[in-house]
Amino acid sequence: MAHHKRRTNELFRKNGGSVLQELENLRIFTREELKKITKNNSHVLGKGGSGHVYKGILEDGTMVAVKTAIEVDEARKEDFTNEVIIQSQMIHKNIIKLLGCCLEVDVPMLVYEFAPKGNxxxxxxxxxxxxxxxxxxxxxxxxxxxxxxxxxxxxxxxxxxxxxxxxxxxxxxxxxxxxxxxxxxxxxxxxxxxxxxxxxxxxxxxxxxxxxxxxxxxxxxxxxxxxxxxxxxxxxxxxxxxxxxxxxxxxxxxxxxxxxxxxxxxxxxxxxxxxxxxxxxxxxxxxxxxxxxxxxxxxxxxxxxxxxxxxxxxxxxxxxxxxxxxxxxxxxxxxxxxxxxxxxxxxxxxxxxxxxxxxxxxxxxx
Incomplete structure (x- = not known):
């Protein structure tokens, strides 16, 4: 348990958690919350540029799309956090809204609003x-x-x-x-x-x-x-x-x-x-x-x-x-x-x- 907690904290820091957790309009999901939302990645919507996109349902019944972001290292941490900040601030009816992210995983996962008609x-x-x-x-x-x-x-x-x-x-x-x-x-x-x-x-x-x-x-x-x-x-x-x-x-x-x-x-x-x-x-x-x-x-x-x-x-x-x-x-x-x-x-x-x-x-x- 102690090893798991240390590993989780390391991933959180590596993926820019100390900066992103301060954003008011971005929800930080834990790994367990994400597993529950996506039913352990059981429903694949498609494949994006960085990896698979999964369908999820929040506690209030809101449907979301969960997708893999880019792999983050020290050299790219600032770029990644800046891009997430920018995306979280883009509020427009014709831009898919970024709702939150999960940083306790090897590659960050981003949670977006769901578009039911597809592409x-x-x-x-x-x-x-x-x-x-x-x-x-x-x-x-x-x-x-x-x-x-x-x-x-x-x-x-x-x-x-x-x-x-x-x-x-x-x-x-x-x-x-x-x-x-x-x-x-x-x-x-x-x-x-x-x-x-x-x-x-x-x-x-x-x-x-x-x-x-x-x-x-x-x-x-x-x-x-x-x-x-x-x-x-x-x-x-x-x-x-x-x-x-x-x-x-x-x-x-x-x-x-x-x-x-x-x-x-x-x-x-x-x-x-x-x-x-x-x-x-x-x-x-x-x-x-x-x-x-x-x-x-x-x-x-x-x-x-x-x-x-x-x-x-x-x-x-x-x-x-x-x-x-x-x-x-x-x-x-x-x-x-x-x-x-x-x-x-x-x-x-x-x-x-x-x-x-x-x-x-x-x-x-x-």
Whole structure:
């Protein structure tokens, strides 16, 4: 018993317990509490970047997700504790909430809120273990998911006291609650960076999403997240994974179609590319994705602009009251496109910063 207690105390100190136990909004779970919550890790939800993710239930019936963090040593203790502190302070409806951690184990365990609908990748592309596979997703819901996910990333980038880069933005890391509210999750890659650093010697990420600049140089910036989010936008409007038909790249094929036709319409998901007004919204999302995927980092918009444009697009769709059967349709469509910074008569893929005042003049009820 004495040996077990000494070992537990050593692990607690090694994993930064002396610092983390002082946080008011973070619960410190004991090893025994964690075993009880997860029923001794009996229900595996999936595998994250650092290890397995387990389902758990707190004493009050709240469902949680328990996942393995990074292995901590003296060299990485400060980085780990700083990242946990930052995560515990990120309070936003579109970011998965860190509830607590267990430090009395070899590798720390983090306890998060539970997202019952699973992740966006499985819902879009299917998963045999997921009962929501290939769920019908109307365009409005996809636009909601895009706009709310962008809001979460914008908050990470600009609404906190620290420079935060996610580093692994992808559909599988966008979780959905019971109301399909998206929540950004899995900050494992950001933990590879010490505070104030921009470069990492270990480049990790998911093929198909990773920023080429980050892949080639190790420079991880907030614009790297913008690039990855552009890929997610394409998945939402095309409902194709990053690699499909065995050898086709979603980014390459969409760019090719957009350059050839000034539109990605040929690749849109046929389930929702039916009504003209729906296609127009998907066109705008596709144009924004193309900008996010610019190879030159400085040419990409930041997440604040991305989120703003998606929100304005959603509001205009909800309140514009467009009549696509009327003679005034083309006039209103062009006015709306101009407000977003695009020209529907062009065949190029370029677009500019959205003219928000012009949109408000055209749609005064927004």
């Amino acid at each position: 966006l990748y499985d819902i879009l592309h299917g998963n045999k273990a997921n009962r929501y596979q290939r769920l019908r997703l109307p365009l409005d819901l996809r636009l909601d998911i895009a706009a709310e996910s962008a809001e979460g990333l914008k908050y990470m980038h600009s609404s906190t006291n620290n420079t935060i880069r996610h580093g692994d933005v992808k559909a599988a890391n966008i979780l959905l609650d019971e109301h399909f509210m998206p929540k950004i999750s899995d900050f494992g890659t950001s933990m590879l960076l010490s505070r104030g650093e921009d470069f990492t010697a270990l480049v990790v990420g998911s093929m198909g999403y990773i920023d080429p600049v980050f892949s080639q140089t190790g420079l991880l910036t907030q614009k790297s997240d913008v690039y990855s989010f552009g890929v997610v936008l394409l998945e939402l409007i095309c409902r194709k994974p990053t690699i499909y038909n065995e050898h086709c790249s979603l980014v390459i094929e969409f760019r090719r179609a957009h350059e050839k036709n000034g539109s990605g319409r040929a690749m849109f998901d046929e389930d929702i590319a039916v009504m003209e007004e729906d296609v127009f919204v998907m066109e705008e999302m596709g144009r924004l994705a193309i900008e996010c995927l610019e190879e030159e980092v400085e040419n990409r918009p930041d997440m604040k602009e991305v989120a703003e444009r998606l929100v304005m697009l959603r509001r205009a769709r909800n309140h514009g009251q467009w009549n696509y059967g009327s003679p005034a349709h083309h006039c209103r469509k062009n006015n709306f496109a101009a407000a977003l910074g695009t020209d529907v008569s062009r065949t190029t893929s370029s677009s500019t910063v959205p003219l928000i005042p012009a949109m408000r003049q055209e749609f005064p009820n927004l």
